[in-house]
Amino acid sequence: GQSLEQPSEVTAVEGAIVQINCTYQTSGFYGLSWYQQHDGGAPTFLSYNALDGLEETGRFSSFLSRSDSYGYLLLQELQMKDSASYFCAVDDTGFQKLVFGTGTRLLVSP
Amino acid sequence: DADVTQTPRNRITKTGKRIMLECSQTKGHDRMYWYRQDPGLGLRLIYYSFDVKDINKGEISDGYSVSRQAQAKFSLSLESAIPNQTALYFCATSDEMQGYGYTFGSGTRLTVV
Numbered sequence: 001g002q003s004l005e006q007p008s009e010v011t012a013v014e015g016a017i018v019q020i021n022c023t024y025q026t027s028g029f030y031g032l033s034w035y036q037q038h039d040g041g042a043p044t045f046l047s048y049n050a051l052d053g054l055e056e057t058g059r060f061s062s063f064l065s066r067s068d069s070y071g072y073l074l075l076q077e078l079q080m081k082d083s084a085s086y087f088c089a090v091d092d093t094g095f096q097k098l099v100f101g102t103g104t105r106l107l108v109s110p
Numbered sequence: 111d112a113d114v115t116q117t118p119r120n121r122i123t124k125t126g127k128r129i130m131l132e133c134s135q136t137k138g139h140d141r142m143y144w145y146r147q148d149p150g151l152g153l154r155l156i157y158y159s160f161d162v163k164d165i166n167k168g169e170i171s172d173g174y175s176v177s178r179q180a181q182a183k184f185s186l187s188l189e190s191a192i193p194n195q196t197a198l199y200f201c202a203t204s205d206e207m208q209g210y211g212y213t214f215g216s217g218t219r220l221t222v223v
Binding site: 002004008031033035041042043044045048050087089091095096097098099100101102103 | 141145151154160168169204210213215
């Protein structure tokens with residue numbers, strides 16, 4: 001079967017750095033994406049990695065190691081507005097059909 | 111106007127009733143998806159469509175059907191609603207040429223009583 005494992009909850013303080021891990025077991029692998037979802041809102045796309053290494057987009061970075069079936073989302077200079085759920089998702093067919101993880105709830109405190 | 115619009119936003123229906131959730135998009139994307147979200151289970155794929163003539167089942171299609179009426183419209187139907195179909199339903203779109211980011215609608219919160 002397909003599985004993506006993430007921690008259920010992570011807590012951090014404003015200004016800190018936090019890393020959200022994702023390990024996956026899927027029938028195929030063509031890329032790892034990250035999405036952010038605030039309570040009551042829709043998921044929004046953050047980043048995508050198809051190749052090993054680090055991708056940086058402002059305060060957010062995403063890392064992938066295909067040999068380890070592992071990736072992470074790194075959030076720097078945390079702000080209160082970063083409190084949300086974060087989902088990793090794998091494209092398992094190469095046709096943008098995504099399998100999502102169960103999500104990590106990030107709580108940022110003052 | 112939103113790029114991906116879902117209607118209704120909230121719906122309460124009775125067991126056994128037929129209900130349709132609608133999704134329309136102005137992104138011009140070919141690919142459309144229906145996901146359901148349950149607490150602790152993340153987003154699970156119900157159906158997806160890569161163009162008007164292409165419909166595919168996702169991992170949890172039982173009890174659901176879809177219709178792709180046009181490039182911009184993708185509807186999800188529950189033929190006979192049951193309580194365990196109570197969930198938050200999201201429609202999403204993507205475009206092969208514009209990268210791997212889905213654009214999601216605002217969701218439909220469905221309660222089956």
